[in-house]
Structure formats: C-alpha cells, structure tokens
C-alpha cells in the first residue's frame with residue numbers, strides 16, 4: 001500500500017468509475033446471490049478496495065473478473081465465522097442424493113408425461129433463490145461462481161485461493177446440497193401441492 | 209487402457225461433463241458410459257435442466273433507488289480530496 005493509496009491519476013479514476021458503472025448490476029446481483037450481508041454495503045466496500053488496489057489491475061479487459069474476485073473476497077472476510085461453521089448435514093455420512101431419482105420414486109405428478117420438467121417448473125425465481133440461500137455459504141459461493149457467473153473450475157480455484165481438487169469436491173458437494181435443498185424446500189412450501197414431497201425423510205438415498 | 213466409468217462416477221461428473229470441464233480422456237469415458245446406460249441418460253437431461261434453472265431462475269434486477277445511491281457513490285470514487293482519496 002503506502003504511497004500509492006489515493007494516488008489515482010485522473011485517467012485511472014475515470015477508468016475505474018466507468019468499469020464500476022458498467023459492472024454495477026452484475027456486482028449487485030452477485031452480492032445478492034452470495035447472500036448473508038447487505039448487498040449495497042458489500043458492493044461499496046468492494047469498490048473501495050478496488051480503488052485502493054487499482055494499480056494491481058494490469059489490463060482493463062480483466063476488470064470484470066478482478067472486481068468479482070475482490071467482491072468475493074470481501075464477502076468471505078465478512079462471513080469468516082459462518083464459513084467455518086460445520087455443516088448440519090455432513091454429506092459424507094448422509095450418502096449421495098439424487099433429485100432425479102427421488103422425483104421418480106415419489107412421482108408427485110402421477111398423470112404427467114414430463115414429470116421431471118414439471119417438478120422443476122413448479123419453482124419460481126423466488127423459490128430458486130430461497131433454495132440457493134439454504135445451501136451453506138462455502139458451497140454456495142462455488143455454485144454461484146461456477147454455474148451462475150460461469151467461471152471455469154480453475155478460475156474459481158484461483159478466486160477462492162484453493163487447490164483445484166478441493167474446488168472440484170466442493171462443487172460436487174454444493175450440487176448435492178442444492179438438490180437436497182430443492183427437494184426439502186418443495187416439501188415444506190407445498191410447491192408440489194398434493195404431492196408427497198418431503199414426508200419421508202431418507203428417501204432419495206442412492207444405495208451405493 | 210482406461211477403466212470404464214460406473215453410474216456413480218458418471219453422475220458425479222455430469223455437470224462438469226455438460227460444461228466441458230473434463231479433460232479429453234474423462235470426457236470420452238463419461239460419453240461412452242452415457243451412450244449405453246439408459247439410467248444415466250435421464251440424469252443427463254435432468255442435470256441440464258437443473259443447471260439451467262440455477263442460472264436463469266435466480267435473476268436479480270437492480271432496484272432504481274439502489275442504483276441511484278450506488279452511482280452517486282461511484283461518482284465520488286477515488287476523489288482526490290485529502291479524506292476522500294480511496295479511504
């Protein structure tokens with residue numbers, strides 16, 4: 001840090017502001033999806049950090065990804081405690097879960113020819129966001145960066161400063177958790193009205 | 209000679225497979241499994257749908273008031289005054 005702090009040249013300042021303005025809707029959405037904090041506060045704090053380390057951005061083309069990394073790191077700093085908390089459902093002990101199979105077993109729409117599509121169709125945007133936020137933060141961040149923001153597993157590993165192998169297993173658990181939460185949410189909120197979703201915990205387990 | 213992929217492994221790697229995230233060898237192994245395994249074929253179609261839903265149905269639009277507040281914030285970002293310079 002030191003002398004560079006606050007020493008943005010007018011051209012740099014203009015470039016940063018332009019970048020921030022262009023990326024604002026995406027950064028805000030990212031902050032909301034990561035969740036657990038006030039999205040506006042998170043975006044503003046991230047932009048302040050970006051301002052402080054603007055000189056580390058060599059190529060403006062890399063700006064969007066650079067801002068994503070800063071926002072993700074800021075979020076992780078704020079959630080440090082939650083990110084360490086152990087899972088209520090240790091995935092290893094609970095066995096693999098397949099949403100596809102439990103839908104088939106429970107058959108919530110017996111007259112449907114497109115059962116699986118119909119089940120997914122019952123989820124509104126609000127529902128899917130709720131499900132996403134039930135996924136524990138350390139898995140959620142992997143899901144968001146990989147499957148919503150579209151970064152490769154290698155890029156996610158760089159952003160989270162984890163070995164690629166760790167990120168791959170984190171992604172696997174994240175998907176499993178997402179599927180589990182989809183099913184329990186459907187049961188609790190009566191999405192599959194008249195269906196049997198969620199009444200029999202333990203179903204959907206794939207015997208391995 | 210590479211060992212064939214079982215259903216468990218095929219399913220576990222499905223999302224990466226769909227995203228082209230597997231290396232060539234693993235991609236081919238999963239592909240070969242899917243070519244004959246009926247059970248996993250349903251899983252592929254479903255995984256594609258589910259992944260799509262995660263991407264398209266978590267949309268968030270920036271509310272106007274929030275946009276205005278943050279744009280004002282951006283307008284002052286990196287201001288050169290003593291106290292304001294990248295605090």
Ligand SMILES: [Zn+2]
Nearest residue numbers: 215245247248
């Ligand atoms: Zn199979």
